[in-house]
Amino acid sequence: MIGKAMFPPRVHLANTPTPLQKMERLSRQAGVEILFKRDDFTGSELSGNKVRKLEFLLADAREKGADTVITCGGAQSNHCRATALAAIKAGLSSLLLLRTADPGRPPAISGNILLDRLAGSQIVWITPEQYRARDEIFEREARRLHGEGKKAYIIPEGGSTVLGAWGYVDAISELVLDLKRLDGDDLKPTTVVCATGSGGTTAGLALGAQMSGVDIRVVGVNVCDDRDYFVAIIDDICRRFNETWPGARATGIPPYEIVDGYVGRGYALSRPEELAAVRDLVRLEGVVLDPVYTGKAYFGMLAELARDRGVFGERIVFIHTGGLFGLFPIAEQFAELV
Structure with missing residues (x-):
């Protein structure tokens, strides 16, 4: 576990811990256990990561x-x-x-x-x-x-700064407790999948996973730019994190992966198939994603699973990073889909 004493000062703003919810119907459909870490529940106005x-x-x-x-x-x-x-x-x-x-x-x-x-x-x-x-x-x-x-x-x-990365170091600490409630002390290997849009969330998750000592694999699906762009950013955040807090039990560059190929038309530009995936999840689980971050990352995750059901192992935790308000300005793009 990650000791709270090592955390920098904070202003308590988020409604945490956020729920970890199993997507029962989605899991059956995908053939693998999929849970959502509901960071869209961090607050009504402040919702998201x-x-x-x-x-x-x-x-x-x-x-x-x-x-x-x-x-x-x-x-x-x-x-x-x-x-x-x-x-x-x-x-x-x-x-x-x-x-x-x-x-x-x-x-x-x-x-x-x-x-x-x-x-x-x-x-x-x-x-x-x-x-x-x-x-x-x-x-x-x-x-x-x-x-x-x-x-x-x-x-x-x-x-997405060295200090901001602590937010998702803390989220991993929270997730470990979630998983222990499911598994007891013998935790099942878990892959955390998130949208990567500026790099800080993925960096924090990777650092937190390393510091926790738990078998958590971190995968980011980039929603803009490319893999090399984000590897440079994430590695730099992790490197400077280690230099700034040498006692935090993070060493070197922690392992993480970037799944490239799902940027589509570009940042904040949606394809019909991405929006259809957002619609289908609402109708399957009653969970709403946003078109810019979670929608693209979720679409990418499903596409990877369609190619290889075991690509992320037997358990996936998808980080729902919020963004609901971004749906409303593109409502007309859903017209033919709903």
Whole structure:
């Protein structure tokens, strides 16, 4: 087990532990035991995986005397929405750099954008080209806030930092207790499958699995970019984690896998077959996935299982990282499917 004494300070925001639920009908259909770790239950407004990371990041922001957090993401970013709402709970303001094709004509106020606005976040719309230089824009906005007498704390894309990784180290600790309730002390080998969109969740899971000493295999399905891109990010997070907390019982780069090939049309762009998989799961188990992260990762997991039922072993835990609000802006894409 991972001792709680080694964890950095945190602000308690998430409704945890989240349930581990067996998908009975899905398991029968796939021919392998599939459970969902329901991190979409971390909170109604804060639902999803980001809040686990934000507990540590916002504690650090407050400790450093910040009054405003700055972060970034796509127009319908779950991370930005969670940051905006979590910041309020931590007594902070937020500024969001949101990516869109034409900042002069930003997307309609719907889904996560509506929640960002309700939270009172400052929104700075930037192009995809500008987004590639987001570190420079972070610093520019931090300087502007400083000129207004404020102090900014920058949270990179997805909260995927060395400190944020503790959120999913903690999730593994929680999962081990879940599995012990099922198996007793003789735990069955388990493969954890998650969406990989910025790398921090996968890094935290891999570190947590290594630190727990339990037979947990970690597999990420990338929803953008490619395997090499995420291996570089995840390895860097793990390496710096070990350097920052040498007493945390993590050594070297922990084992993990990235299953590439399911990006489809690109980040936040859905194919009909991906949306059909989302629809079919709702009708099979009453569980709703999002189109950007969990929908793509779930589709990839099913495709891999269709090729080889044993590819992930006899037990899979799929991390449901939330994102329900992202469905509403693309409702018309479901028209022919429902």
